[in-house]
Amino acid sequence: MRFLLILLFSCCLFLSCDDGDVLNVQLEFDQNLSRCNGTTGSYILYDTREDPYESLTLLFPNNEQAEAIFKPENSGDIEQMTINKTTVRFNYRTYSGDPNNYICEDIPDESVSVIQNYEPSSGKVIFTSTFEDDDKDGVPNALEYDGDTDGDGIEDFKDNDDDGDNVSTLNERPDPNNDGDLSDAQDTDGDGTPDYLDMDDDGDEVLTRLEDENNNGNLFDDIAAGATVARFLDNTVNNSYTITVTKPNVFTRTFRIFVRLEDIDLSVFATDNLVLGTFEYSENY
Ligand SMILES: [Ca+2]
Ligand SMILES: [Ca+2]
Ligand SMILES: [Ca+2]
Ligand SMILES: [Ca+2]
Structure with missing residues (x-):
């Protein structure tokens, strides 16, 4: 809650919004994460919203640990990473246009540019991976x-x-x-x-x-x-x-990867616990 309040407050600074807008901003970060696939050696999990265009992105290497995150051996497995601003990065960005054609693209949409970029140099990422089988x-x-x-x-x-x-x-x-x-x-x-x-x-x-x-x-x-x-x-x-x-x-196995950040410090907000959201996908077995 502390994060939301501080983030909302910071959004208001950018938006010059009134109290009525605050509620919309809060509701539009839905915590349903999407994934860019690891074609460049990294994965990106992200959430976006419109009005204004903003994103939260988490980049991390496509390696054995990523495999354990997306294909956990046991439901409830936990993996952790440390944000280092190089191989593991968390960014909060604002854009001039829809970032959904920007974030995952090798050649991003030229009509969209990043207006503001905030990135902590440290912090912890905690992934909790569960799955459920259904025929x-x-x-x-x-x-x-x-x-x-x-x-x-x-x-x-x-x-x-x-x-x-x-x-x-x-x-x-x-x-x-x-x-x-x-x-x-x-x-x-x-x-x-x-x-x-x-x-x-x-x-x-x-x-x-x-x-x-x-x-x-x-x-x-x-x-x-x-x-x-x-x-x-x-x-x-x-x-x-x-x-x-x-x-x-x-049968179908539905994976849910719940992502939480700890001890994040950006110039616009600081929080000791930020729920990034949940990425869900299914595979047939
Ligand atoms: Ca039968
Ligand atoms: Ca049977
Ligand atoms: Ca019969
Ligand atoms: Ca059955």
Whole structure:
């Protein structure tokens, strides 16, 4: 809070703003960080705002430590750096135009120039990196079974085929109306176990995955002569086939890197604790 007040006060000096503007300035630093990718041997995490055009940027080397920051081994890992004004830099800048086409560019937008630049020569940067896995299978993590239904070594919250029957959970309609309430989950054979957790969806005593006549991993294209639904949902046909296909699992890992600065001293403000914000990105595994 101390930082905000001092920063707002300093902004007012630049802006000649009245009390009404102060509130806008405060709200516009959203602490949602963006990243310039490490093409030049460095990463930049930054936040910008308009009216006036300003940025907070943090530059640091693209090295093993950066790897640990962006791809933490354990959720909650912490890394620290020391600001040195050379390889690790924190800048607060004001611009003549939109800095979003400026900060990451090797050849910055010519129409934009830096008006003011403030940079501390020391200080500490603390990165806290967390991640969360989600298979995006239509079952919210909180409602997934807390375990491994099909015993394939992949817990349900990151298994996109919970019952291992080669029909993805999403395609077994766990939440047909997408309201987050799974009480209407599709249950073809009406046995009380929803299809996404039922290894024999139609209750014909042939496992769903063995009803894949052409052994291609797609259960929907196996339809018996004269039938209108696929074999695995058709309890009038119970042929069993030799199956060799196992579909690879994919889940999404969302990383959140929370960045905080300590003991920063600029000419316009000093603070012992500044929350720069959070950078978020996702990758598929
Ligand atoms: Ca599993
Ligand atoms: Ca799942
Ligand atoms: Ca399934
Ligand atoms: Ca079946």
